Amino acid sequence: MRRLLRIALLLPLLALGFPVQAQVPFGQASGVKEGLEIGTSTSEIAITSDFRGADLTIFGALTNADELFLAIGQYDVVVTLEGPKDYATVRKKERVFGIWMNTEGMTFEQVPESYSLASTRMIDSIDEAPSLNNIGVGIDHLALNPVGYIPDSGMIGEFRDAYRRLKLTNGLYQRDTSGVRFVSSSLFRASLKLPANIPDGMHMVRAYLFKSGQLITQREMPLRVVKTGIEQAITDAAHDRPIAYGFLCVLIAIITGWGASIVFRKD
C-alpha cells in the first residue's frame, strides 16, 4: 500500500514582486534580489508500522524574479531532504583462500543516512561540479570525508562510488531530475520520495535557487520524522531499557515453553 503523504502549502501568491520588477530594463541587474520561499503544511511526519514509502510535496515561490530570465528558463530550483547524519562504514569483500571476506573498509564522517533530491533538470547541467561540491548539493556532490588518513586516494574514490551506489540501490538516496515543476511562472512544486526505510529523526528540507547556473539563494526548514506504533515502542524499549526488554524476551520464552508442556500434557 503506497500512501501519499501530501503536504501541501498554501502559498501567498507572489502578490508583491511583479509590478516592481516589470519596470527593470532587460539585461540590467534589478535592484531587488530574488527571493525564495518554501513551505510544507507540517513540520512532523508520523510513520506508522505499515509505512511503505511516501511522497512529500513541497511548494515554493520565487519572489522578485526577473520575468525575462523566467521566460527563457534561467532559473533552476533544487530541493533536497537530508536525513540525520551519522558515520557510515563501507566494506569491501575479497576472496581469501576461496572464501569471500571483508578485507578493506572505510568510514565516512557524518553523512546523511537518507538523501532525496528533486530538481528542475539534471543538476550537473545546472551548475559546474566544483561549485556543487562546494555547496554539497547532489548525491555525487555530498561531502564524503574518510575518517583517518588514507594514503591511496584512488581507494577513496572507489569507496565513495560504492557508497553512493549502495545507497541508491537500497533507496535511501534518491533523485528525481524532473521532480520540481513550475506550476505558474514563479510558483513551483517539488515532489520528494520518502523511502520505506527512512530513518527517524530530524530531517532538513533545503531548497536552492540557481540563476544562470549560479546559486543565488537558499532556504531550509526542519522536518521531524517520527515512527509511531507498537513497533517503535518495542525499538525504544530495546534501546532505552535493554535489561527489562531482555527479561521480557526470556519471560515470553518461559511462558511459551511451559504453557505448551501444560497444554499438550498427556496425563
Add this chain to the structure above:
Amino acid sequence: MTVYLPIAELSVNIFIILGMGAAVGFLSGMFGVGGGFLITPLLIFYNIPPVVAVATGANQVVASSISGAITHFRRGTLDMKLGSVLLVGGLAGATAGVWVFSWLRRIGQLDLFISLLYVVLLSSIGALMLQESVRAMRRAKNNNPLPVKRPGQHNWVHRLPLKMRFKKSKIYLSAIPVVGLGFGIGVLTSIMGVGGGFIMVPAMIYLLRIPTNVVVGTSLFQIIFVTAYTTMVQAATNYSVDIVLATILMVAGVIGAQYGVRVGQKLRGEQLRALLALLVLAVGIRLAVGLIVTPSDVYSVAVGGMSY
C-alpha cells in the same frame, strides 16, 4: 500477511516465519534437539541480519528446551550439582562469547565468523553422526550386538585434579573438564545462537562418561540458563533480540515440537540419527556455498564507524 520486525528492521511474511518455526519445532521434537542450529541459519538464509538471527535464536532455544527440562526434572533424571558446575562454565563462556561477538561486529567480520563456525561445526558433526548411524544400521542388519564398553574404563579426563562427587550421576569427576565443557558451549551459545545440546550430549557421554540417563536432563538444565542469560546479555549489549520474531518462532516451534515427538517415537533410533545427520550436513553445505559463491556486490555499507 507481512509483519514488521522492529529490531531486524525489515518486513517479513508472517507465514514463512511461522512455517519455519513449526518445521524446526517439528524436527527438534522428532530428534530431541533444541533446534537453534537450524533456526539461526534458516533466518540468515531469509535475510535476517546474522546479529539478530543469533540473538533471537538463543531466545527461541529457551522456549524449546524448557518443556523437556520440566519433564526430566519431574522424572528426576537431572543432576542439579553437575548442571550447576556446567552452568558456572556456561555463564562465563557466554559472557566471553558476547564480548567476542561485539568485537567481531565492530571489525566487520561477524557474519563471516558465524558462517564459518557453522560450516565447520555442522559438517564435522553431521559427518560423524552419519558415519555412526550408518554403522549402527549395518550392525542391526547383520544382527551383531553393540560392543559393550566396560564400565569403569577411564581416559585422561579422569586423571585431572579438583575431583568432585556427583551423587545423582554416581560419578567422581574432576570439575575442570565439566567447567571447560560448559564454557565452550556458552561461547557457542552467544556466537551461534544455539543451545549446544548436540555437542554437549555426546561430550558428556563419551568424554566425561556420565551415565546416559541423566545426560539429556542435565544438559537441558544448563542450556536453559545459559540461553536465557545470553538473551539478556545480547539484549543489553548488542540490542539484537527481536521480540516479535522470537515470539512467532517460539509459538510455532513449541506446537510443531509436539507433533515431532509423536513422529519421532515411531521411527527407529539409527534411522532418525541418519536423517538428522543428513539435515545437519545439508545446512552446513548450504552455508559453505554462500561463503564461496561470488557475492552480487562485494561492497556493503553499515551505519556507524569501525571504531570511534
